[in-house]
Amino acid sequence: MKHILIIMISFLLNGCLSMPETVTPIQKFELDKYLGTWYEIARLDHSFERGLTKVSAEYTLRKDGGVSVLNRGFSQSKGEWKEAEGKAYFVNSADEGFLKVSFFGPFYGSYIIFDVDKKNYQYAFVSGPNVSYLWLLSRTPDVKNEVREKFMKRSQELGFDTENLIWVEH
Template identity: 45%
Template sequence: MSIKPVTALALVAGLSVALAGCATLQRGPVGNPDVPEPARSVDLHRYSGLWYEIGRYENGFEKGCEGVTARYTLREDGLVGVLNTCRQDSVDGEARTAEGKARVVEDSGNAKLKVSFFGPFYFGDYWVLDRAEDYSWSIVGEPSGRYLWLLSREPNPSAEVRETLLRRVAELGYDTSLVRPVAQPPA
């Protein structure tokens, strides 16, 4: 049985609309209507490794997630491997993982990536808006201002580091009252 070109086109169009609808359902409020360009370039070798999510704008795909981590690896094909892990409802909750891949946006100094967890059909923006000089923390967002993540190399960074991150988030134009702290297990 073969699929006629018109049927195939309708199927692809329908899938695209369905994926766009799913993405729309997961949107939160706009926490920054004027998202800035990333502040500096990113050395992907130094950015690779394990990051702990210590704060975020709440979103549908991380509902109830605590103990969230992201592991980035450089792949032989030039892409960046992404493995996100969430513990459902508590730091001791059941682990859920999502594996994806990212490609660097040309002429972005490696600070903008297109990330996909859904195969070749959907790529979302991932912008490293700022980072510590020593890569001990980073602030990640995207152009709509609806998503924001505060990442640290330590699961429980000091109060000083947390304050630095929140201050920098505010300087970038984000509403800090929308930042939801993320619990991490004790070190």
């Protein structure tokens, strides 16, 4: 009985560490190049980001080898900044773009980097545990049209609902 309970608790705590069947995390991922500030260019809507503009994420290295995450966005309706602090760890290996991220205690969700500007890490395409979660991130508050087009095409091919993307104001 004790083993079953441990398995059930483990499943609940890691239950959101799946990924869409069509998505594959990038290989040869370089965390050092990924650290720093990223601007959210586009996203699918979720309650935790609803109504936010000027959204950014700051990734820094933790002493335990994980990544500290600080997400910020401006709520126009409330006239104030909202912040969420979290932590992330690699799910498999440090050279695969598949991390688990937590903003709420022991509960983790998938963070899958499925495309990145490999040379300079200037943009990234990110998914969550299913095709309801999608982000286009950039080192600058705007991206070139060719990056937008690549993001749209690739995301459509992978089964994401690009018709409902929110293009974030900065």
